Amino acid sequence: MNKVNIVLFSDTVYDLNGVSRFLNDFAEIKSDNKFTIITSTKKTAFSQKENIYNTKPYFKISMPFYSELDLVFPNPFKMAKRLKQLSPNLIHISTPGPVGLIGSFLAKIYKIPKAGIYHTDFPEYIFKNTNSKLCREISKRYLRFFYRNFDAIFVRSDEYKKIVINDLKIDKSKLFTLKAGIDTKKFSPSFRDKNIWCNYRIKTDTLKFLYVGRVTKEKNIKFLIELFKEISLLGKPIELIIVGNGEFLKYKEELKKYSINFLGVKQAEELSKIYASCDVFIFPSTTDTLGQVVLEAMCSGLPVIVTNEGGPKGFVTFSNSGIVLDIKDKKGWLDSIIKLYEDRNLQNIYSQNAKTFMLDNDIKNSYEDFFMKNSLLC
The missing domain is CATH 3.40.50.2000 (Glycogen Phosphorylase B;)
Known part of the structure; x- marks a missing residue:
């Protein structure tokens, strides 16, 4: 497998949730491949890491229907500068928020292949909190727009492949399942x-x-x-x-x-x-x-x-x-x-x-699986 240099854009890196823990665990792994995260937040739930670049947002608001997350308005120029310095051969988008939008736009500008991870079922979260089918449909349409030109989409479990195909209208040939994993040294x-x-x-x-x-x-x-x-x-x-x-x-x-x-x-x-x-x-x-x-x-x-x-x-x-x-x-x-x-x-x-x-679901196995599948896209 050729060495892969991935830059991942995410709106949730220092929040207290499973996605943040997963990304921070990934960032701690040392390998021949290069993995850098670009984000924008004022939160500090996890320790700072040298391969997580956090640019201070202009301002933030609580996300409607999902107050535990912030909608931040980051500095795209600083993110673009850092991206050029990193020179990745693949961009990953972890979230469909403002940071993810900037990452997707920069991938298009610099003609870098891009993939995404479907971490969160926002349409169902919104429906559970509002009981509004209209809000759920609007969020589905937004996600279809957001993911429409991605080279690949990674889902966190096989159960969600069918949902992503139906809700996001993604061709199944573009779908990969990212092997599950956690830091097994931290839980025992x-x-x-x-x-x-x-x-x-x-x-x-x-x-x-x-x-x-x-x-x-x-x-x-x-x-x-x-x-x-x-x-x-x-x-x-x-x-x-x-x-x-x-x-x-x-x-x-x-x-x-x-x-x-x-x-x-x-x-x-x-x-x-x-x-x-x-x-x-x-x-x-x-x-x-x-x-x-x-x-x-x-x-x-x-x-x-x-x-x-x-x-x-x-x-x-x-x-x-x-x-x-x-x-x-x-x-x-x-x-x-x-x-x-x-x-x-x-x-x-x-x-x-x-x-x-x-025993087979340590974060290192997930990391290796992630890079092996992404090497096919570079």
């Missing part, structure tokens, strides 16, 4: 430490179900809360641990009586310990293209419960590491929670299968 059962629950005033001897991600409507957090309200009425020693930020955090105090615990945003080793010190991961989202947090949970040795929509179900089904359910089947979710509470042997089987599956 070895981080398990039941004493951490004392710090949060949570009982140490209960079965703990964990959710990690945005605590927002489009992630079906209301559904999750209602599930565990019903579970609490059964009087069993079961807790729900919620890690993340978002609109439902305001109910933190009143939900404690149902053994629902909001811990807020957690990072680094503290997050690793929380994963490994819980017993089951539960993820009711139907709009995730991959579900980075699901892979982190599996790497930590947790059985998982996910929906039958989106990217995570493929990993869970293939590895037999948990349970896949229809989001409309509330009884099925309740029964599965109780089943995993009562059957510790089943827990252990799912846990072992999850750990085995993740």
Whole structure:
């Protein structure tokens, strides 16, 4: 494989989300290939890296319907100058925001091949937050416009190929699946430490179900809360641990009586310990293209419960590491929670299968797969 020099443009690099963690993990890998990220943000959730070029935006606003992300207005001239200095043979666009638009425009100006990564299902996020089919259709039309002249589109899971073909009207010959991967050194059962629950005033001897991600409507957090309200009425020693930020955090105090615990945003080793010190991961989202947090949970040795929509179900089904359910089947979710509470042997089987599956899903394998497939485009 010839050496590849890729410059990736992204609107989300220092945000607290799976895409940002994925890109920062990529940026830490050393190889013969060259990988540089260009972004524009005032956020600082991750440490600065020499191969991430961050130009200060002129100004920013919160993204409509998705307030956790910023819409920034960057300096295109500084980005163009840096791009010329880097002289890539391929431009990658990670997000369809202002930074991605600039990257796409510069690729056209300098006649550099461009590819994209479809990280986020914005049409469904917008629909979940607005219940507006019109808003969903407008976002689909925008994405079709944005991606129409790309040489290739990478999706995060095979589940999303059909969605991208239908929603974006992309020819399937241009589609690639980017191998899933996380930094497996950061997530492991070895981080398990039941004493951490004392710090949060949570009982140490209960079965703990964990959710990690945005605590927002489009992630079906209301559904999750209602599930565990019903579970609490059964009087069993079961807790729900919620890690993340978002609109439902305001109910933190009143939900404690149902053994629902909001811990807020957690990072680094503290997050690793929380994963490994819980017993089951539960993820009711139907709009995730991959579900980075699901892979982190599996790497930590947790059985998982996910929906039958989106990217995570493929990993869970293939590895037999948990349970896949229809989001409309509330009884099925309740029964599965109780089943995993009562059957510790089943827990252990799912846990072992999850750990085995993740042996081949280190971020380095994803990185190598990424460059191998991109070398075909240069």
